[in-house]
Amino acid sequence: MRFSAFIKGSRCSALTGPRLRLALALLLAGSAAAAEAAPPTLHIGPHAFQVEIADTPRERAQGLTGRSYLPADNGMLFVFERPGRYCFWMRDTPLPLSIAFIDATGRIASLADMQPRTETRHCPSVDVRYALEVWQGEFQKRGITPRMRVDGLPK
Structure with a gap:
């Protein structure tokens, strides 16, 4: 009315x-x-994550640095131009994160938990094209394991 x-x-x-x-x-x-x-959504089995994309050198270097909050169903997807063994650390990141290293075919190659504000390097054992960071423990809580397929990845 x-x-x-x-x-x-x-x-x-x-x-x-x-x-x-x-x-x-x-x-x-x-x-x-x-x-x-709208942020893209990645699917791993029945699980969905809305992700921010970091696909430039500057965005990848910034990552989640300085962030103090990340919803459980959100994350950041790092996209590389070509497959390689890209390492990650948490120097200025106050959030505890888990990372999935994803190969060029969209399969999870390996997972790692990363502690806040550390310089411990986390590297995949094979060449990967993507890395997905989420709140620490979300992969384990959802039963996400290596070799699972990630759908919705950018080309």
């Missing part, structure tokens, strides 16, 4: 014909942009 009363008494009532179509087109374009901006 209030909404229609607002429309009648506002300038929006002048949105007819071409103006209405333009307004709707702009609204739909904004919705499409918002949908594209």
